[in-house]
Amino acid sequence: MAMVETVSGPVEENSLGSVLMHEHVFILTPEMEQDYPETVKWNEEEKVASAIAELNALKAAGIDTIVDLTVLTMGRYLPRLARIAAETDLNIVVASGLYTFDALPRFLALVGPGAPIEGPEPMIDMFTKDVLEGIGDTGIKAGIFKCATDVQGVTPGVERVLRAVAQAHRNTGAPISTHTNAAMKRGLDQQKIFAEEGVDLTRVVIGHSGDSTDLDYLKEVADQGSTLGMDRFGMDRGAYSDFATRVGVVADLCEAGYADRMVLSHDANCWMDWLPKEVAKGTAMELPNWHFRHISEEVLPALRERGVSEDHITLMMETNPKRLLAAPKVAY
Ligand SMILES: [Zn+2]
Numbered sequence: 001m002a003m004v005e006t007v008s009g010p011v012e013e014n015s016l017g018s019v020l021m022h023e024h025v026f027i028l029t030p031e032m033e034q035d036y037p038e039t040v041k042w043n044e045e046e047k048v049a050s051a052i053a054e055l056n057a058l059k060a061a062g063i064d065t066i067v068d069l070t071v072l073t074m075g076r077y078l079p080r081l082a083r084i085a086a087e088t089d090l091n092i093v094v095a096s097g098l099y100t101f102d103a104l105p106r107f108l109a110l111v112g113p114g115a116p117i118e119g120p121e122p123m124i125d126m127f128t129k130d131v132l133e134g135i136g137d138t139g140i141k142a143g144i145f146k147c148a149t150d151v152q153g154v155t156p157g158v159e160r161v162l163r164a165v166a167q168a169h170r171n172t173g174a175p176i177s178t179h180t181n182a183a184m185k186r187g188l189d190q191q192k193i194f195a196e197e198g199v200d201l202t203r204v205v206i207g208h209s210g211d212s213t214d215l216d217y218l219k220e221v222a223d224q225g226s227t228l229g230m231d232r233f234g235m236d237r238g239a240y241s242d243f244a245t246r247v248g249v250v251a252d253l254c255e256a257g258y259a260d261r262m263v264l265s266h267d268a269n270c271w272m273d274w275l276p277k278e279v280a281k282g283t284a285m286e287l288p289n290w291h292f293r294h295i296s297e298e299v300l301p302a303l304r305e306r307g308v309s310e311d312h313i314t315l316m317m318e319t320n321p322k323r324l325l326a327a328p329k330v331a332y
Helices: 031-037 044-060 078-085 106-110 122-132 156-172 186-196 215-223 243-256 294-305 309-326
Strands: 021-029 065-068 091-097 144-149 175-180 204-206 227-230 262-264 270-271
Touching: 021 078, 021 262, 021 309, 044 078, 044 270, 065 243, 065 309, 078 091, 078 227, 091 122, 091 156, 106 122, 106 156, 122 156, 144 156, 144 186, 156 175, 156 243, 186 204, 186 215, 186 270, 215 243, 227 243, 227 309, 243 262, 243 294, 262 309, 294 309
Parallel strands: 021 065, 021 270, 065 091, 091 144, 144 175, 175 204, 204 227, 227 262
Antiparallel strands: none
């Protein structure tokens, strides 16, 4: 039986259970928490305690595992996460990779292929080590890779991240999960680069696909073997697709035979300083459904109402995540 790495160590693939494939515990900008905690309403002990309570409530709601896709540039900090994981039975899988829509952090912009100090891509070794040896000196191993392509498209910085993630994936066998701008069909751009790098596209989740209502685009991505991340349930006001639209796209794709190519998630967080919940509250930016229990409490019942079978729900919540996370970790 394959083992899957989590914050609290490896677990057997069958204990993954029901999985949310794209979430975050904390998204932080460490200098804000260090130097301006009042501005962003940060209180470490309070936020850690409320994260533990929220993750335990999620476990009680029937979810067994979350994949925390918080990577470089998003304030990932494993010692804090390990403290939280120790207080919950929920499995937390962590990610390697880098989140940017355009430029790279300064060091990487100056060192590497095409950079002023020309040389091999440092990110390949960085990301490979995260999976094989652990992140920093924590010994906690990443179980998945993350990268992003948004409005700006495949800029030179984004392209380096995508190709480095592809190579680190080939060094380790760990799957890839992405952020896309779905309206601009960025998933196809990502698949093209991954294919050029020799990536098996069945090992890739094209994220934020659930933001799209373009079934032709979604089928084109899935027909190349990748899994569609229907992963922003709860982001359902303002410019985002509403609840019924998000549910409808998943139901339509199930009916069209794509239940084996979708995973469900929220891209929610226990807390983030990009827009603290305390600041969003009462404004047009408040998203009342954007929390970890929305799928268990509202989305799955609505999918059943739309005629989605228990078998299809099991595929999206259990079988597909297990297939992605528990594949043998081999270089190719
Ligand atoms: Zn995310």
